Amino acid sequence: MTLTLTPFQRALENLLSPLPPHLPLGVRLRDSGAWLREPPHGAELNRMCAGNGSLGVTLCVPAGSEALLDLGESLVAAAAQLAELEEQREGLCEELATSYESLSAVFDIGGDPALLLSPARALAKVLDHAVAFEPGIEGAIWLAKSDDTIEPTQWRTPEPPVPRDRGHGIVGRVLRERRGIIVNSRGSGWGEEPELRSARRVAAAPLLARGEAKGALVVWHAGHGSFDSRLMGLLTTLCSQAALILEQERLRVEAVAGEKLRREIEIGSNIQQVLLLGRTPADVTGLEIGTLARASRQVDGDFFGFFHHGNGVFDIVLGDVMGKGIPAALVGAAVKSQFQRFASTTGPAGRKLPCAEPAEIVAAVHDQVSETLIELGRFVTAIYARFDVNRGTMTYVDCGHTDALHHRADVRKVDLLHTKPQGRTNLPLGFARETRYEQVTVPFGPGDTFLFYSDGLTEARAPGGTFFGVDAVASALARGKDQRAQALVDRICGEVERFSGSVGIHDDLTCIAVRVTGKPPACRLALEVENVPGSLAQVRRFVSEVSSAIPGCPFHDEHVAELHLALTEAASNVFDHAYHGGAGTLRLEALWNESELRFRLLDRGTAFDPAMAKPPRFDGTTDGGFGVYIIREIMDVFDYTRGDGGTNVLELVKRFPGKEGR
Amino acid sequence: MRYVCETVGTTTVVTLLDDALDAQNSKEFRRSVEAEVRDKESVLFDLQHVRFMDSSGLGAVLSCLRLIEGGGGGLRLCELGPEVRKAIELVRMDRLLDVYRNRAEALAAARDGAPTLET
Numbered sequence: 001m002t003l004t005l006t007p008f009q010r011a012l013e014n015l016l017s018p019l020p021p022h023l024p025l026g027v028r029l030r031d032s033g034a035w036l037r038e039p040p041h042g043a044e045l046n047r048m049c050a051g052n053g054s055l056g057v058t059l060c061v062p063a064g065s066e067a068l069l070d071l072g073e074s075l076v077a078a079a080a081q082l083a084e085l086e087e088q089r090e091g092l093c094e095e096l097a098t099s100y101e102s103l104s105a106v107f108d109i110g111g112d113p114a115l116l117l118s119p120a121r122a123l124a125k126v127l128d129h130a131v132a133f134e135p136g137i138e139g140a141i142w143l144a145k146s147d148d149t150i151e152p153t154q155w156r157t158p159e160p161p162v163p164r165d166r167g168h169g170i171v172g173r174v175l176r177e178r179r180g181i182i183v184n185s186r187g188s189g190w191g192e193e194p195e196l197r198s199a200r201r202v203a204a205a206p207l208l209a210r211g212e213a214k215g216a217l218v219v220w221h222a223g224h225g226s227f228d229s230r231l232m233g234l235l236t237t238l239c240s241q242a243a244l245i246l247e248q249e250r251l252r253v254e255a256v257a258g259e260k261l262r263r264e265i266e267i268g269s270n271i272q273q274v275l276l277l278g279r280t281p282a283d284v285t286g287l288e289i290g291t292l293a294r295a296s297r298q299v300d301g302d303f304f305g306f307f308h309h310g311n312g313v314f315d316i317v318l319g320d321v322m323g324k325g326i327p328a329a330l331v332g333a334a335v336k337s338q339f340q341r342f343a344s345t346t347g348p349a350g351r352k353l354p355c356a357e358p359a360e361i362v363a364a365v366h367d368q369v370s371e372t373l374i375e376l377g378r379f380v381t382a383i384y385a386r387f388d389v390n391r392g393t394m395t396y397v398d399c400g401h402t403d404a405l406h407h408r409a410d411v412r413k414v415d416l417l418h419t420k421p422q423g424r425t426n427l428p429l430g431f432a433r434e435t436r437y438e439q440v441t442v443p444f445g446p447g448d449t450f451l452f453y454s455d456g457l458t459e460a461r462a463p464g465g466t467f468f469g470v471d472a473v474a475s476a477l478a479r480g481k482d483q484r485a486q487a488l489v490d491r492i493c494g495e496v497e498r499f500s501g502s503v504g505i506h507d508d509l510t511c512i513a514v515r516v517t518g519k520p521p522a523c524r525l526a527l528e529v530e531n532v533p534g535s536l537a538q539v540r541r542f543v544s545e546v547s548s549a550i551p552g553c554p555f556h557d558e559h560v561a562e563l564h565l566a567l568t569e570a571a572s573n574v575f576d577h578a579y580h581g582g583a584g585t586l587r588l589e590a591l592w593n594e595s596e597l598r599f600r601l602l603d604r605g606t607a608f609d610p611a612m613a614k615p616p617r618f619d620g621t622t623d624g625g626f627g628v629y630i631i632r633e634i635m636d637v638f639d640y641t642r643g644d645g646g647t648n649v650l651e652l653v654k655r656f657p658g659k660e661g662r
Numbered sequence: 663m664r665y666v667c668e669t670v671g672t673t674t675v676v677t678l679l680d681d682a683l684d685a686q687n688s689k690e691f692r693r694s695v696e697a698e699v700r701d702k703e704s705v706l707f708d709l710q711h712v713r714f715m716d717s718s719g720l721g722a723v724l725s726c727l728r729l730i731e732g733g734g735g736g737l738r739l740c741e742l743g744p745e746v747r748k749a750i751e752l753v754r755m756d757r758l759l760d761v762y763r764n765r766a767e768a769l770a771a772a773r774d775g776a777p778t779l780e781t
Contacts, residue, residue, distance in 0.1 A: 572685030626717035
């Protein structure tokens with residue numbers, strides 16, 4: 001049998017051929033088990049081995065012959081270097097576009113309120129995004145019918161696919177397994193589907209609503225190549241958009257009013273959690289964030305979002321859609337996605353764009369949504385605030401929203417932020433086609449707290465009918481000024497609940513507290529490592545060095561062991577995802593103050609947010625996905641930002657034992 | 663990545679010679695060692711030299727575990743250092759793995775046919 005050798009294996013074979021035949025060195029190809037060089041005495045039971053897994057060979061020598069093993073390893077390394085010269089080509093740009101594709105699709109679909117009113121148009125747009133992934137892709141959206149058949153609702157293929165039995169083919173598999181499937185080899189994994197006759201690769205993802213598979217998005221390609229996790233990421237995003245569209249449509253035609261209301265609440269709170277609210281950033285250097293988002297029975301369309309810009313610049317938007325129910329929530333989601341779009345400083349292929357002023361961002365969002373909002377007869381109040389930690393300023397644009405509060409630690413006083421820029425009030429979005437938005441800047445100092453909220457908070461009613469009111473919010477803020485931001489909003493929520501008593505709370509309660517924590521830790525030690533063997537061990541030595549450099553050595557052995565693990569995971573994440581296992585430099589900075597140790601990992605590779613990693617399974621069925629879990633278990637804060645000039649910044653904070661807080 | 667592979671009775675003993683099993687050598691470990699332990703009825707990983715293991719190292723051990731158990735065999739570990747033990751506990755793998763203090767105890771258990779995994 002002749003072996004087809006890789007460039008590396010060919011190079012190694014050439015290097016091995018001049019060795020004397022009696023030398024007891026064996027080199028085996030791991031995959032086929034075949035010998036590239038057979039050892040003269042055959043296989044021995046007790047032997048020493050050195051594998052190079054990524055190159056697919058194992059070296060074997062008799063036990064104790066370390067010198068011979070060294071020789072073998074140096075030949076392997078030389079062969080690898082020779083082969084590497086051949087392998088340096090293509091594939092660089094591909095990953096760069098990853099995050100941009102999914103994001104722009106969501107902006108495009110979720111960002112157009114008119115599309116939400118026409119399911120067919122919206123689904124067509126979903127499919128357009130899927131097939132735009134690569135030239136030559138064809139695709140279809142299938143819906144499961146009640147009679148156990150499936151039917152195409154949208155397709156981008158010359159012949160419309162024919163309805164069929166739901167157990168059939170790749171769609172049947174996706175509906176059964178309720179997960180995305182990629183098949184890159186012809187003729188396995190899909191059946192006799194006529195539209196797939198000439199396909200060489202197929203990818204499909206389920207449309208999941210309330211845990212059930214309602215249909216599937218299928219794409220295929222007749223050309224050579226392979227689909228990858230990047231495409232699956234896009235399909236998954238698109239499917240959740242499509243599921244939302246379908247659910248809304250199903251509700252519209254749902255006849256029974258009671259059932260409709262129940263579902264509406266369920267979907268509304270889903271929308272609220274996923275689209276309107278999203279994740280609270282754990283911490284921004286110098287700031288502490290607390291959020292409260294209590295959805296009412298009638299969904300209200302309150303939304304908030306956070307945008308990191310790096311260099312201590314951090315934006316918040318909090319908005320409230322007038323009106324209730326799913327339509328209000330969908331409008332909220334659409335408007336929020338427009339804020340996301342205009343606040344984002346990440347352009348195509350991860351390029352860094354200049355950061356616009358808050359008033360410019362609000363004006364751009366207004367231009368985008370006002371026409372549609374006026375048509376729909378809705379308007380949105382919002383406040384957009386930018387914190388600049390280095391300058392010590394907060395700049396905000398108030399679009400007819402409730403006045404934010406500012407507790408100033410130096411004078412122990414709460415200010416109501418209701419300055420009218422140039423003597424006039426900014427209008428809510430969707431009030432008028434032509435309007436101007438002005439911004440106001442206020443300075444802040446250490447210990448100050450800002451509170452942003454929607455009117456559900458101030459308009460909560462007591463049994464007697466009186467409002468909770470802004471004064472009560474302000475005095476709750478003054479009383480809670482020394483608490484952590486999250487404890488403060490929890491406290492305010494508790495006070496509102498007690499105030500309402502038996503009446504209950506009928507609106508959404510939405511509130512964000514931002515506390516200025518004072519002096520950020522200073523950088524004390526730094527390390528730069530390349531992605532080469534041994535660099536992870538270097539990272540661990542650095543961690544040990546840092547731990548013993550902190551005055552009073554607050555961490556003992558067990559903590560240092562944990563820090564070793566967390567930093568190894570974070571650094572290998574960078575090498576894997578930012579540099580895709582290739583060459584690249586990682587800068588590691590250690591900063592500390594009297595209460596915490598903060599590591600910053602900086603790299604200039606592909607944008608990658610580890611928070612998007614899937615949670616791990618603990619039943620032994622998967623080997624991966626534990627890294628981010630481990631970091632979160634060990635560290636108090638784990639945060640990712642894409643900084644200026646295309647730098648990825650991971651921050652890992654460990655509070656000193658006894659100073660964990662919260 | 664270096665290791666010694668020996669046969670003691672019916673057990674294949676793999677002793678890792680590197681002091682860490684992390685993202686930079688776990689792939690290699692997985693590929694080389696999987697070939698050694700495939701279809702073996704009893705396997706012991708002696709981790710006396712391994713001072714540190716991260717999630718990819720744990721993943722490689724898990725993948726060997728599945729491979730060995732899939733072939734009807736059993737995997738045992740011995741000589742775990744405190745950092746390795748800590749990592750295993752963090753991802754709750756202590757429930758899946760059969761851990762012994764030292765090689766003698768692990769080999770005795772293998773000889774007596776003690777179950778390698780209580781489920």
